[in-house]
Amino acid sequence: MTKIICVCGARPNFIKIAPLMRAFHGNSHFETLLVHTGQHYDENMSKLFFEQLDIPKPDINLEVGSGSHAVQTAQIMERFEPIVLKYQPHYVLVVGDVNSTIACGLVAVKLGVRLIHVEAGLRSFDRTMPEEINRVLTDSISELLFITEKSAITNLQKEGINSHKIHFVGNVMIDTLLANREKACQSEVLSSLKLQPGEYVLVTLHRPSNVDDPQNLTAIIDAFAEIQKEMTVVFPIHPRTRKNLKNAGLEAKVSGMENLLLLEPVGYLEFLCLMSSARVVLTDSGGIQEETTILGVPCMTLRENTERPITITEGTNRLVHATTGDILDKFRQCQALKHAKDIRYPELWDGKAAKRIIRIIDEHFRSGHAYKD
Numbered sequence: 001m002t003k004i005i006c007v008c009g010a011r012p013n014f015i016k017i018a019p020l021m022r023a024f025h026g027n028s029h030f031e032t033l034l035v036h037t038g039q040h041y042d043e044n045m046s047k048l049f050f051e052q053l054d055i056p057k058p059d060i061n062l063e064v065g066s067g068s069h070a071v072q073t074a075q076i077m078e079r080f081e082p083i084v085l086k087y088q089p090h091y092v093l094v095v096g097d098v099n100s101t102i103a104c105g106l107v108a109v110k111l112g113v114r115l116i117h118v119e120a121g122l123r124s125f126d127r128t129m130p131e132e133i134n135r136v137l138t139d140s141i142s143e144l145l146f147i148t149e150k151s152a153i154t155n156l157q158k159e160g161i162n163s164h165k166i167h168f169v170g171n172v173m174i175d176t177l178l179a180n181r182e183k184a185c186q187s188e189v190l191s192s193l194k195l196q197p198g199e200y201v202l203v204t205l206h207r208p209s210n211v212d213d214p215q216n217l218t219a220i221i222d223a224f225a226e227i228q229k230e231m232t233v234v235f236p237i238h239p240r241t242r243k244n245l246k247n248a249g250l251e252a253k254v255s256g257m258e259n260l261l262l263l264e265p266v267g268y269l270e271f272l273c274l275m276s277s278a279r280v281v282l283t284d285s286g287g288i289q290e291e292t293t294i295l296g297v298p299c300m301t302l303r304e305n306t307e308r309p310i311t312i313t314e315g316t317n318r319l320v321h322a323t324t325g326d327i328l329d330k331f332r333q334c335q336a337l338k339h340a341k342d343i344r345y346p347e348l349w350d351g352k353a354a355k356r357i358i359r360i361i362d363e364h365f366r367s368g369h370a371y372k373d
């Protein structure tokens with residue numbers, strides 16, 4: 001029996017861990033312990049995803065909550081270490097690029113436990129992003145690196161990672177999307193918000209570079225003020241952004257916009273339904289760039305770079321400077337676009353990534369960890 005601790009902590013982690021937990025449970029060679037770090041804790045940032053995606057209730061919740069990078073990372077490490085010592089796993093598996101990813105990864109390798117990183121090798125080459133630091137460090141200590149797109153191979157090789165450790169398996173986030181697409185279509189979110197398909201813009205924002213600086217946030221909000229004069233803007237707001245909107249004194253301005261629907265974060269199924277029928281999606285999320293590519297919906301990413309270049313070269317994504325002028329220019333261009341009819345699915349984004357991952361871990365374990373340096 002292969003014993004494996006699976007870690008999740010923040011919203012995008014839940015979406016990535018869901019198909020992996022299902023695949024582990026369908027394979028009698030594995031015994032899992034699911035650890036939730038508690039990095040995200042609001043009901044609509046955490047519990048709702050476990051319910052909608054049928055993720056087993058975490059065996060342990062570390063309940064770390066929010067804090068500075070150092071405090072959050074340190075607390076996760078402190079609370080995760082005794083669990084690894086007690087459970088004695090063969091592997092620890094982490095997903096994505098959040099603080100929970102690197103914190104639990106470090107604990108694992110310092111205790112001599114092999115680390116598996118799902119969604120390895122993505123690089124924005126922007127080290128001012130906390131996620132980029134988490135990615136580079138997690139990859140450097142992982143023994144099995146599962147990648148979603150081939151750009152990751154070059155990125156990892158340049159950092160001196162042995163290519164035997166790298167496995168191109170596809171995208172677990174897309175496993176979840178394809179598994180839930182039909183269910184999401186049945187959501188009543190459009191009628192409850194009185195929205196017509198193709199006649200609204202869907203927005204999400206939470207990157208520190210966009211929302212922590214009041215000037216940058218104001219420039220973006222000013223663009224929304226113009227857009228909502230032409231088309232309804234639907235904005236399920238991330239708690240970081242909600243807090244910053246208040247701190248920047250922008251709350252009244254936003255609530256005064258007649259055609260902007262400011263919502264609490266919505267569940268996965270509702271969000272997938274909203275994305276599928278949006279005219280344009282405007283975001284700074286990592287995962288949403290990938291999801292819109294599969295849905296064929298134009299995506300404007302309010303960033304200077306992306307770690308997911310395939311969503312531009314093969315998908316519907318484009319980068320937009322987070323200035324009022326550029327957002328409005330690109331919005332007008334995107335608005336004119338039709339939803340892609342012939343959607344190009346990036347290689348291996350076929351709903352089977354989790355199965356591939358589990359098969360490779362199984363082989364790795366049985367081979368007596370053949371790929372050790």
Ligand code: UD1
Pocket residue numbers: 010011012039040041042045066067097098099100130131206238239240243286
């Ligand atoms: C984190 C990840 C980011 C990821 C995002 C997904 C890091 C460094 N950042 O950013 O990579 O894209 O999650 O959503 O790991 N808050 C709540 N309730 C919650 C969670 C957070 O109110 O359930 C508020 C708190 O005020 C907190 C702030 O949001 O301080 C930021 O939360 P945090 O987890 O530190 O970072 P995110 O911006 O969510």
Ligand code: UDP
Pocket residue numbers: 011012015204236237264265266267268269271272284285286287288291
């Ligand atoms: N999402 C959601 N509800 C929302 C906003 C986003 O379910 O109100 C989903 C979205 O479909 C995607 C994931 O959350 O699967 C992306 O998470 P987020 O943008 O928080 O993190 P990132 O991908 O940027 O790390």
